[in-house]
Amino acid sequence: MSLTGTCIVLPQGSKEEVEMKRYGIFLALFMALIFAFTLMNGCSTPKKATKEEVATPTKPAGPSDEELARQRADQEARERGLREQAIRDQEARDRAAREAAEAARLKDISKIYFDFDRAELSSEAREILNKVAELLKASPKKTLTIEGNCDDRGTNEYNLALGQTRADSAARYLQSLGIDRKRIKTISYGEERPVCTEATEACWHKNRNATFVYAEKK
Amino acid sequence: MRKRRSIQYLFTSILLVLAMVPAAEGKVYINIDSPSAQKFPIAITTFKNMTGASAQESLSPWFADTLGKTLEITGFFNILDRKAFLVDQAKLGIATENIQFPAWTGIGAESLVTGGFTVNGRDLTLECRLFDAVQGKLIVGKRYTGKLEERKEMVVRFAQEILIALTGEKGLFDTKIAFSGKKGGSSEIYYVNFDGTEQVKLTNYRTITLSPKWSPDGKQISFLSYKDGAPDLFTMELNRQTARKILSTGRLNLPGTWSADSKRMLVTSSKDGSEEIYILTVADGRLTRLTNDPSIDVSPTWSPDGKQIAFVSDRGGTPQIYLMDASGANVRRLTFEGGYNTSPAWHPRANRVAYEGRADGNFQIMTMETEGGAPARLTINGGRNENPAWSPDGRYIAFVSRQGGKARVCVMNSNGTNIRVIHEGLDNYVSPTWSPHLNLY
Numbered sequence: 257m258s259l260t261g262t263c264i265v266l267p268q269g270s271k272e273e274v275e276m277k278r279y280g281i282f283l284a285l286f287m288a289l290i291f292a293f294t295l296m297n298g299c300s301t302p303k304k305a306t307k308e309e310v311a312t313p314t315k316p317a318g319p320s321d322e323e324l325a326r327q328r329a330d331q332e333a334r335e336r337g338l339r340e341q342a343i344r345d346q347e348a349r350d351r352a353a354r355e356a357a358e359a360a361r362l363k364d365i366s367k368i369y370f371d372f373d374r375a376e377l378s379s380e381a382r383e384i385l386n387k388v389a390e391l392l393k394a395s396p397k398k399t400l401t402i403e404g405n406c407d408d409r410g411t412n413e414y415n416l417a418l419g420q421t422r423a424d425s426a427a428r429y430l431q432s433l434g435i436d437r438k439r440i441k442t443i444s445y446g447e448e449r450p451v452c453t454e455a456t457e458a459c460w461h462k463n464r465n466a467t468f469v470y471a472e473k474k
Numbered sequence: 475m476r477k478r479r480s481i482q483y484l485f486t487s488i489l490l491v492l493a494m495v496p497a498a499e500g501k502v503y504i505n506i507d508s509p510s511a512q513k514f515p516i517a518i519t520t521f522k523n524m525t526g527a528s529a530q531e532s533l534s535p536w537f538a539d540t541l542g543k544t545l546e547i548t549g550f551f552n553i554l555d556r557k558a559f560l561v562d563q564a565k566l567g568i569a570t571e572n573i574q575f576p577a578w579t580g581i582g583a584e585s586l587v588t589g590g591f592t593v594n595g596r597d598l599t600l601e602c603r604l605f606d607a608v609q610g611k612l613i614v615g616k617r618y619t620g621k622l623e624e625r626k627e628m629v630v631r632f633a634q635e636i637l638i639a640l641t642g643e644k645g646l647f648d649t650k651i652a653f654s655g656k657k658g659g660s661s662e663i664y665y666v667n668f669d670g671t672e673q674v675k676l677t678n679y680r681t682i683t684l685s686p687k688w689s690p691d692g693k694q695i696s697f698l699s700y701k702d703g704a705p706d707l708f709t710m711e712l713n714r715q716t717a718r719k720i721l722s723t724g725r726l727n728l729p730g731t732w733s734a735d736s737k738r739m740l741v742t743s744s745k746d747g748s749e750e751i752y753i754l755t756v757a758d759g760r761l762t763r764l765t766n767d768p769s770i771d772v773s774p775t776w777s778p779d780g781k782q783i784a785f786v787s788d789r790g791g792t793p794q795i796y797l798m799d800a801s802g803a804n805v806r807r808l809t810f811e812g813g814y815n816t817s818p819a820w821h822p823r824a825n826r827v828a829y830e831g832r833a834d835g836n837f838q839i840m841t842m843e844t845e846g847g848a849p850a851r852l853t854i855n856g857g858r859n860e861n862p863a864w865s866p867d868g869r870y871i872a873f874v875s876r877q878g879g880k881a882r883v884c885v886m887n888s889n890g891t892n893i894r895v896i897h898e899g900l901d902n903y904v905s906p907t908w909s910p911h912l913n914l915y
Contacts, residue, residue, distance in 0.1 A: 411816035412904045413728055414793050417749040417770040420726040444726050448682045
């Protein structure tokens with residue numbers, strides 16, 4: 257750091273604040289030092305800065321100029337850190353909000369349901385798959401895993417096959433809407449991953465589904 | 475696999491050879507294949523302590539009780555209560571000339587077992603005799619020598635002799651039953667002895683692991699596991715407990731039964747689109763496709779001669795049992811009653827298939843002759859009974875029973891009687907598979 261540069265940035269109001277703030281005192285001391293140094297070296301400092309420095313010629317010598325510079329740099333770094341943290345926090349909030357909105361949007365297109373022992377798509381299922389196709393078209397980097405599930409009333413091996421058939425049935429429909437089959441992976445969990453376990457039609461219905469899991473292609 | 479006991483049995487010395495009646499040419503005392511077979515009444519006396527000292531007195535009832543329990547799980551015997559016995563055969567003597575036969579027929583015993591033992595340090599000599607109480611003659615006698623701690627094994631060996639003598643065939647004491655047991659979100663393969671003892675947890679993948687199938691050579695179990703993310707097929711050698719991946723297609727793969735030579739396996743795979751049945755050569759993973767239908771084809775099982783295959787297909791609209799030739803030709807539907815018939819298991823010696831079908835609103839174990847005909851319903855309890863697996867002799871069926879919110883692995887006689895639990899306590903069970911004879915005794 258050059259002395260002249262330091263002189264130029266000294267604030268105007270520092271004289272009045274000397275009594276109240278340590279910061280002011282340091283600045284004053286700093287200025288005094290600089291003044292002395294400038295006189296010795298015959299530094300051609302601007303008039304404005306020079307005037308200010310004249311007001312504090314009697315201050316005793318304080319911390320070295322290196323220390324003062326370091327303290328100042330620390331202070332600046334702290335402030336910069338706080339500003340950056342604030343920006344990061346805001347970004348995280350924005351991202352969470354975006355993700356929540358995305359999740360809410362995807363939740364509506366996260367499952368389709370089937371009749372007992374059937375893999376045919378209902379009209380409701382087709383409507384949801386139409387939206388899935390729109391999403392995939394709008395986000396070319398998105399990939400999709402379709403998980404086929406069954407209620408537990410059938411035979412577990414047959415249900416593994418049925419789950420695969422359900423997932424394939426959804427995948428075929430998406431393909432018919434122009435989605436590249438390579439973006440879609442299918443897997444059957446049969447009756448092995450129920451979302452509920454009550455022996456009621458409501459619960460069985462929930463378990464007879466194809467679940468859509470989205471991912472971003474890197 | 476359980477270690478083969480190293481005892482040096484000198485057990486084969488047959489006592490009283492003159493009185494032996496070879497079972498092969500003798501009469502069959504128990505026709506276990508008869509659906510109306512009554513349990514065979516047998517008396518087992520406390521064993522005579524021939525050591526001369528009063529040491530090891532507690533073994534006298536132990537031998538009788540252990541033999542009784544062992545015979546009882548076969549489901550063929552009515553073990554008569556010792557309290558009803560009229561004479562103390564251990565005091566009178568245990569050889570043929572000492573037996574008071576009328577005292578045994580008098581309480582309804584058709585058969586009588588006597589025994590004696592000599593303990594010398596850790597050495598044990600055990601003599602066992604089986605009598606025809608009605609005809610008053612010895613059927614089979616054996617002497618076993620070994621260590622005291624091998625006494626259970628000696629008892630099981632004599633139980634085998636009793637079964638051979640009375641039913642014409644040795645029992646299943648050297649067989650085990652494997653199954654998939656679920657707890658929480660994951661399932662693992664376990665196996666237990668025929669009587670439910672000695673549980674072994676074969677896998678520990680903490681994922682979905684299903685459909686164990688025991689190889690006919692007894693050395694391996696194949697299964698399906700999601701341990702690498704997708705439903706892949708594995709085999710595990712029981713003595714090494716290391717899994718080998720044999721089929722991975724990125725889509726659904728399911729094991730069917732093994733060929734008699736344990737070299738090939740029927741499998742279901744959706745690798746070419748819909749679920750089709752293939753023959754997988756285990757050594758090199760080669761697949762030969764058998765079915766060609768856009769519907770679900772699953773759960774294939776070979777006939778004992780390997781010439782036919784039973785499987786499940788929903789090509790007719792609902793899941794039903796179908797048969798085809800081993801080449802995949804000549805597909806014909808076997809089951810027509812009920813809208814959901816699955817899990818076929820071909821009888822090891824007969825043209826008969828066990829399966830699960832719906833009856834009274836629940837799944838029940840059924841059998842049907844492969845020539846067709848009316849289904850015979852075996853389970854009648856109020857629960858849900860699924861996944862039948864034949865014992866290697868066809869005399870028993872292991873299955874999963876769910877009732878009152880609890881699941882159990884059960885075994886029943888092939889006529890549906892004598893249901894007993896061999897495993898419970900996990901959240902759910904599927905797919906029991908019966909080992910071949912493992913020659914443990």
